[in-house]
Amino acid sequence: MARADTLARARELDRPELAYLMRFPTADGVKDMELTWAELARDTAWATERLRGHGLAAGQRAVLTTSGFEGFWGQAVIGALRTLKVTYGIAEAMGWDHRRTAVFHRELDPQVVIGLSAETLEGLAGSADIGEMFRSVSVVMARPAAIPVLRGVGVSACLISAVGPALALECPQQTGAHVNAAEWRVDERDGQLFLAAGEQRTSALAETPLGIAGRVVTGRCGCGSEDPRVLLAEA
Ligand SMILES: [Zn+2]
Structure with a gap:
């Protein structure tokens, strides 16, 4: 049982705390920040409760569109879908992969679509009726630039x-x-969003202007939920 032995030995090894190095744009240029496994676990637990609030439940099917570099939140959403026992397919959120989204949409007949981008919608619109595709999906969660496109064709x-x-x-x-x-x-200050890491976050982030126009509602x-809400100017 070499494999069992190997796994047993691997379990004894120290596991680095670092899960991801996140790179994100700010008003002052690109910034890097660490994400530990413990933080990712808490982010996943939070995303799970948020998705549960949308009625996601065991046996449902979902399509997630996300890019590899978005793993810092993509992993939290994937973890949430696994916890909720929702079957999922993943397509790239870049426009060139819109056909994969179309295939998953056809084959999975999903109740949930998460992460739609304006680029994916633009690609899909070449050969499909976006409204027809997504009006019958119970939960559609889309990126800022995709929201007005979807609402424009009657998708909530x-x-x-x-x-x-x-x-x-x-x-x-x-x-x-x-x-x-x-x-x-x-x-929020002067219509711009600022973000700082909370006290329980081991990866530090001092208050940082994100270069995102928006408002905060408390x-x-x-x-x-008592969690604050952001309203993005772009959405
Ligand atoms: Zn709410």
Whole structure:
């Protein structure tokens, strides 16, 4: 049982705490920040509760469009889908891979589509009716630039967006995308978003202007969450 032996030995090895090195744009240029496995686990737990709030449940099917470099939030969403026992297919969010999204849409007949980009929609629009494709999908979570395109064809899309190294997820209330207040402090000044790591985050981030135009809404949301919500100018 060489394989069992190997696995047993591997378990005894020290595991580095670093899961990802995140690279994100700020108002002052590109910034790097570490993401530990413990932080990723907490981000995954938060994303799980947010997706549960959308009614995601065991046996449903989902299509996720995300790029490899977005792994810092993509992994949290994938982990959430696995926890919720939602079957998923993953397509690249870049426009050139829109056909994979079309194939998963046809083959999986998903109740949930997460991460649609304007580039994917533009690619799909060449050969399909976007409204027809997504109006029957129960939960559509799309990126800022894709939201007006979808709403324009009658698809009730919720916002999903990276805000720097954090993930913002809109709830069914559609009154802004929640940011995990236990991990991040999100603020707004002169119509611009600022972000800092929360106290329990071991990877530090001092307050940073993100170069993203938007507003922050605080106070209890209709969904019951106290997490602040961001409203992006682009969405
Ligand atoms: Zn809410």
